[in-house]
Amino acid sequence: MKPSDKVRQFTVSDDDDGIRLDRWFKRNLPQIGFATVSKWARTGQIRVDGGRAKPDDRLQAGQVLRVPPGGEAKHKAPKKRRELTEDEIAEAQAMVIRETPSAIVLNKPPGLATQGGSKTTKHVDGLLDAFVRSEDDPRPRLVHRLDKDTSGVLLVARTPGSAASYSKRFSGRSARKVYWALVVGVPEVREGTIDAPLAKQPGTGGEKMHVDEENGATAKTRYRVVERAGTRAAWVELEPLTGRTHQLRVHMAAIGHPIVGDGKYGGQDAFLTGTISRKMHLHARRLIIGTPETKGAGGKLDVTAELPDHFAASMEALGFDLALSDAAPLRDEPPERTPAEKKQAARRHAKQFRKDRRGERRSRTISKATAKKKAKGKPKGKRK
Known part of the structure; x- marks a missing residue:
């Protein structure tokens, strides 16, 4: 008899805390389709802590889920993982700078490249099997990306639950990302925000972006000049407030100071003469993000990545002091709220406004009643 021919019981893990019931099945028992889950819920065959449950009910860690027998749909056998070579495993391990129960930071x-494509066979995603300890362990998942030629901090989630948690933080812009860049020339304004909408450039097949004031998506980048090498180049600290494709590269080129080595957006002007490398000088230096382990406790994962060799050599050649940036970080301003967060805040404001108005009307009613009562209690004057 197969295990699925018997009633099964599962304890909801911390990783699945807060997930919808139908999502729990998709994550943990993908062979059972949504139609089956809905039918079981409707007929009371699925039980959570002994009670009936609906597909959209939220589960809590520690709850016991009763699953009836059967329900497996015909599906393709899972794709076998590619066996990595010893060199590939060593390459993956060499990238690790921090490990936590929920994440691997590279x-x-x-x-x-971060992910594969039609002509890209070697990439970070293809090396993630190096971090799978056993066949029962879930495969780590990418939750954000870096351009192929951009180096630095890349966070990988260990489990589906932590991937969902980190993805929310990235999409909700509560994650703080700080980049270092070498740019050609020196911006006249030493610190500011570049607000320039971006869109795909026509005729490039979506491979290139450009500033489009009319139809572009909102794109904002905060920058600060940390140090300058005369008028030749500047070391700039960048913080994206939105997450558009090639945002930092397009924004710096748009203000006339392309990132050194970025020929795609800066053309020949993006290269310096002498000993400065022609490679891209854009590095994801630091990531600060809340973690699932510290849910509700305000804990943060704060990780810094060392510069690649070519970038470090250029910094030394230009005489920059690496301690200056970390000693004087960008102002810690709250990130711009998403449309959903703005809508939620507007609802809270409207609710509070109505509550205050009710309080005002009530106080006016009480005042009128009190005034009538006082007037009624006053002795009437004698008639003359």
């Missing part, structure tokens, strides 16, 4: 080298 320092991605320049020239290595």
Whole structure:
């Protein structure tokens, strides 16, 4: 008899805390389809802590889920994982700068793509099997990306639950990302925000972005000049307030100071003469993000990635002091709220406004009643 021919019981893990019941099945028992889950819920065959449950009910860690027998749909056998070579495993391990129960933080080298494509066979995603300890362990998942030629901090989630948690933080813009860049020339304004909407450039097949004031999506980047090498180049600290494709590269080129080595957006003007490398000089230096382990406790994961060799050599050649940036970080301003957060705040404001108005009307009613009562209690004057 197969295990699925018997009634099964599962304890909801911390990783699945807050997930919808139908999502729990998709994550933990993907062979059972949504139609089956809905039918079981409707007929009372699924039980959570002994009670009936609906597909959209939220589960809590520690609850016991009763699953009836059967329900498996015909599906393709899971794709076998590719066996990595010893060199590939060593390459993956060499990138690790921090490990937590929910994440693996890598320092991605320049020239290595984050994900594969039609002509890209070697990438970070293809190396993630190096972190799978056993066949029962879930495969780590990417939750954000870096351009192929951009180096630095790349966070990988260990489980589906932590992937969902980190993805929310990235999409909700509560994650703080700080980049270092070398740019050609020196911006006249030493610190500010670049607000320039971006869109795909026509005729490039979506491979290139450009500033489009009319139809572009909102894109904002905060920058600060940390140090300058005369008028030749500047070391700039960048913080994206939105997450558009190639945002930092397009924004710096748009203000006339392309990132050194970025020929795609800066053309020949993006390269310096002498000993300065022609590689891209854009590095994800630091990531600060809340973690699932500290849910509701305000804990943060704060990780810094060392510069790649070519970038470090350029910094030394230009005489920059690496201690200056971390000693004087960007102002810690709250990130711009998403449309959903703005809508939620507007609802709270409207609710509070109505509550205050009710309080005002009530106080006016009480005042009138009190005034009538006092007037009624006053002795009437004698008639003359």
